[in-house]
Amino acid sequence: MSKTIPPPCPEPETGPKYWRSLDHLADTPEFRQWVEREFPSGAGELTDPVTRRHFVKIMSASFLLAGFGLSGCRRPEEKILPFGKAPENYIHGAPQFFATAMPTRGSAIPLVVKSSDGRPTKVEGNALHPDSNGATDHYAQASILDVYDPDRAMRFVKNDNIVKREAAMDFLGELSSKAQADGGQGLCFLMKRSSSPSRARLQKLVSDKFPKARWFIHEPVDFDVHRQAASIAFGKPVRPYYKLDEAKAIVSLDCDFIGGEEDAYINIRRFVKGRKIEKPTDTMNRLYAVEALFTLTGANADHRLRVASGAVQSVAARLALEILKQKTGPGELTGPLQALAVGTQADEKWIVECARDLLANVGNSLVLAGHRQPLPVHLIANTLNSALGNVGKTVVFLDAPEAKEGTIGDLAQALYSGQIETLVILGGNPVYDAPTDLDWAQTQRKAKTVVRLGYNEDETAETCDWHLPLAHYLESWGDARAADGTLVSIQPLIEPLFGGLSELEVLARIGGLDRIKPHDIVRETYRGIAGDGEDNWKRFLHDGYLPDSGFKPADVQFDSDAAAKAINAAKPFAAPTPDALEVVFHRDSKLDDGRYNNNGWLQELPDPVTKMVWENAILLSPKTAKDLGLEIRNNENNRLFVPLVKIQLDGREIVGPVWKQPGMADNVLGLALGYGRAKAGIVCARRNRCISRVARN
Amino acid sequence: MSDIFPKWTNRLPLQIAVGVVVAGTAVTAGVWYYFTPKYTRVGYQPIQPVAFSHAIHADQLGLDCRYCHSAVEKSWYSNVPSASTCMNCHSQVLKDSPKLELVRESAATDKPIPWVQVHKMPDYVYFNHSVHVNRGISCVECHGQINKMDEVYHAKPFSMTFCLDCHRNPAARVRPPDRITDLNWKWNDDPKKAAELQKQNGDKFVHDWKVQSLQSCSACHR
Structure with missing residues (x-):
């Protein structure tokens, strides 16, 4: 028995060649053999003499014998139990649809949910809602399974x-x-x-x-940092709201706006709208991404700069200097920015080109900072947006109540x-x-x-x-x-x-x-x-919504003194080395912060970047793996593998397998949140390889 | 030298052959007749908890099927009415009849009446009432003359060929949509003329209403 191997996808003779994994790229004979095998080595194969086939043989014989008694030939009497009093507008067998919404951290996804005979069965977006246009994300789609989670609190x-x-x-x-x-x-x-x-x-x-x-x-x-930064930069409680479809040049400062950020489901459509070409005269937007991990946003970027997470602030500061130099001339921001913009010499050309593109798209560009980045980076993004005249165009600021908790x-x-x-x-x-x-x-x-x-x-x-x-x-x-x-x-x-x-x-x-x-x-x-x-x-x-109840864009004035003060508080960044690695804790693309740990649909969903399912690993770049001596060849099949590693921090440690992720910044470890539960439901408990929880400050 | 086998054994092969043929025919005929839905299903008439007569309600009083089976045009499932539907009339008609004790109790307490299912599709068959009813297939085609039954019985075999016969030639069964629940309705009292009219109108209906009598396996076994 062997599996049917689909015919290989013909590779184009010209143009870029794509690969799906490092092994695929290397294309060793061992890898080819592995692809053709039904089960990878180490997977549990049924070598027991009582195989599945054998079992079915025996069972069919038993069913045949059972049939001699003709026990199945009697008509089972089944009852139809109608209502005593029929509920209004209820038709058995015809589904009903209700508008509702899934609350997220600081937002919500408008939904229309299908109810089959009184039970919610399918989630779709509410197409009536003008902002979401019927979009949902995978969390919303899978959230319905949690209703029927056998491990939910019932008492x-x-x-x-x-x-x-x-x-x-x-x-x-x-x-x-x-x-x-x-x-x-x-x-x-x-x-x-x-x-x-x-x-x-x-x-x-x-x-x-x-x-x-x-x-x-x-x-x-926590996505609240967007609000905090905007409130400092504009001197009143506001939060940013991005109009990516209007932006022609977009810079993401470690902001995975089509993946791990809030309301990514809206951003995806807006971003793609700016990339769609329908007439020959249409132009595409350009996306510049500065990031440490390899994210969906990075994968979609036209120009991507991989730097350690902490170095994003240096790049941002350098970019800001370049733009302020040409837009407003020296001001109170120059000093603090210069202090931060260190160690960017290697990426000088990239930054200058990026700045040039932004300056060519004044009022049509957008700079976003990600929720993992500290406040100063967000303030630099706000500074840039206001210097480039984007405020009120590609980014508007909506009133947001101040959090006093x-x-x-x-x-x-x-x-x-x-x-x-x-x-x-x-x-x-x-x-x-x-x-x-x-x-x-x-x-x-x-x-x-x-x-x-x-x-x-x-x-x-x-x-x-x-x-x-x-x-x-x-x-x-x-x-x-x-x-x-x-x-x-x-x-x-x-x-x-x-x-x-x-x-x-x-x-x-x-x-x-x-x-x-x-x-x-x-x-x-x-x-x-x-x-x-x-x-x-x-x-x-x-x-499912109240028309025209959205916030009107607030009238905001950039307060460069407050921004300078906040940026001044940031410390210059020391680049990580193989001896002093940087750890990036990221929101998991499936389990979020661990709330979906017992959701089999999400566990089964492949991670968009690593393609991993039911599993979690410590991510690092191939070079880092090499520097740390983690590349080990298996003597049996000559394939590369990487062992379990231990990460220690202040006396606490976690152990986990390593995954080499091309495209990540060097000397950076990516650790997904949401795994390593000590007490969770049956779905998670079956996975013994959940990475233990880690300190997070 | 004496014979090892007596003389009558000469006829044995013939006897065995005849015996096999007879037994085989009997078994085939038996299975043919007894193991098919025509025998196993047709005529099934369980006793219902309430002696409800379709003959009185539908035929004598002329109630439309859809007064009680109200979802038949909207759902794959044709509902059995709730007790409160019965009570719409029986709160005034025969309101103290002992035969309706269970109905009154059900309407009052919401405890369902345990009707015994007569027509049952196997789980591997998908059947949608609304699709058929809205395309000119009358109740009578599958359920028989329910309006003549005091106690409902299984009138048609519901075998696969029963479904396919119609799916292969829907034009022979479709009728005007406003006559779906009129189980006595005919094109004409003269059978010859009726057949002629069916032929004339059937093809037109099939075309005009876009009747797709699917014959692919997955139409029903989905």
């Missing part, structure tokens, strides 16, 4: 004992009356980011009622100083994804009572007093703001399968508010935004 737990839902509700009521008595002394909330106006409204209501309650936000992958670091301090009695964790999995130096499992125990609303009984659940099941977004009422600020509705397609609660309901219960039903809360918020009226509300739910 209310108090100190490892299952309790009734009512008992948990009573407990939240007690919390509320206690907080009412002392103004919320010692009560604090740890939340995820959210764009929900209802949550913001509840948060305000609760903090008005309990002025001493404290609020914290933790996101292991503390960080998880602040929370840890408060916990250690004994100020916190009750810690309420709404979503998230801090024991897994908080910075390791906080040792969160121990830290959260400094609170007397830890209440956690979570989707899985995971690492964080282990050290909680109360665990409440979180409802999936397809099971709960809510609202959110999409990328352009449009108000979108989140409506449930099914009752919470295990009586789960939404974040809104828990907040309202703890706050002791009048309205605790999430539907009523969302309705109330909507009333405040769009006014009363049943038709109005129904139209909102039907369309």
Whole structure:
């Protein structure tokens, strides 16, 4: 038995030759042999005499014998059980479609979800929504599987004992009356980011009622730096909103805007729109990418510069100097930029050419900085955009409320100083994804009572007093703001399968508010935004969004003093060496920050760059692997392989396999977030090669 | 030298041959007759929990099929009505009849009435009611004269050839769409004339309504 080998794809005789892996490029006889084998060496082959075939033979004989009894010949009597009272507008067998939205960190993806006989079965984008145009991303597509995750939290737990839902509700009521008595002394909330106006409204209501309650936000992958930088650079709370379709020259400073950034699903369409040629006179946009890892954006770039992640700021500073020199002349920014622009001599030509292209496209260019880059790089991007006259054209700034919540670091301090009695964790999995130096499992125990609303009984659940099941977004009422600020509705397609609660309901219960039903809360918020009226509300739910509710671009003025101050705070960067490697932690293209760890569809999805499935590896460039002596030849088949390696940092270590990724910057290690779970569901648990979690500061 | 075998053994081969032929014919005929849906399905008439008579409702009272089987034009599945549909009339007609005890209970408590399924497609066959009904195939073609049945029974074999006969020549079965649920309807009382009209109109309907009577395997076994 051998597999049918598809005929080789004929390689063009002229033009560029493409290859899929380093082995393919080398094209050794060993590689050819490997391609033709059905199973790679080392894969489990059935060598047992009881093979699958043999098993089927025996089984068919048993079925034949069973048939002699004619046991299958009796007609099974089946019942048809119709409704007693038929629900309105329900037709068995005909699917229904509902507009809703998937909340993301600071945004949302408008969706239309198919419901087959009362169960959500397929997610598609909401084509009515003017900004998203019916696009979704792979996370949204796969998120539906999480509704049916057999490992999701299904019960209310108090100190490892299952309790009734009512008992948990009573407990939240007690919390509320206690907080009412002392103004919320010692009560604090740890939340995820959210764009929900209802949550913001509840948060305000609760903090008005309990002025001493404290609020914290933790996101292991945080896109808030875009807002922070824009707010500093323009002196008011705003966030950038990119119009990539209008840009002719785009520079990405480690910004994977079509992959790992928020709202990438919109950026993809916009970016491609600028690349489409329909008439001979049309021109294409040009993309310059500066990055350390090899990302989708880098793969699509016309000109790509691979530098260590920390060196991006040097390149950005050098680029800014080049442009400011020709646009505005020396100013207060020149000094701080010059201090940063070190070690870029090798890439001088690239930077100068890039600057020339940007200057040729004044008002039509765009500079983006990625969420992994520190604040100064974002400020340089803002500086460049305003110097090039892009503000208001290719990038507009939308009002964004200032986040007043503390960080998880602040929370840890408060916990250690004994100020916190009750810690309420709404979503998230801090024991897994908080910075390791906080040792969160121990830290959260400094609170007397830890209440956690979570989707899985995971690492964080282990050290909680109360665990409440979180409802999936397809099971709960809510609202959110999409990328352009449009108000979108989140409506449930099914009752919470295990009586789960939404974040809104828990907040309202703890706050002791009048309205605790999430539907009523969302309705109330909507009333405040769009006014009363049943038709109005129904139209909102039907369309899934409120027309013209997007934010208008704010009138912004670049504040170069503030930018200079922030850029001045940055330290010049020392290039990494084989002895002092740089580590880049990146949002995984499948598991995000680990939230989709138990999602088989996403695990099965190949990584767009490495093509890896069900697996995770330490990424490094071929040269780095060579420098570190990691290239080892297997004596048996003469193929190259790389061993498991150990990475140590401050006494902590992780072990994992290495993957040589061409296109990465040298002396850089890429470590994906989201793997190495200590306690996760059955899908993840089957993968024993999850890289252990790493310190992240 | 005496014979080893008695004389009658001379006739044995012939007897065996005849025996094999007879037994073979019997087995073939038996399988042919008893193992086909014509025998196994046609005539199946389970006792239903409620003595509902289609003959009274559809024929005598003239209720349209779609009053109860309301989804037949919209879904692959033709629904069995909810008890509340029955109660639309039976809250006034025969409202205390002991025969309707189960219906009243179901409508009041939402506990379903356990009707016994009569027509059942195997799981490996896809059948869509709405597609057929909306293209001029009457209920009667597959279900027989339900309007004459007091207790529903399986009238047609539902074998593969039963489906294919029609799929190969839909023009012989299609009828005006407003006559789909009129199970007594004929083109004409004179069978000869009726056949003529069917022939005249059938091809036209098939063309005008774009009837695609698919015959590929995956049309049904998908």
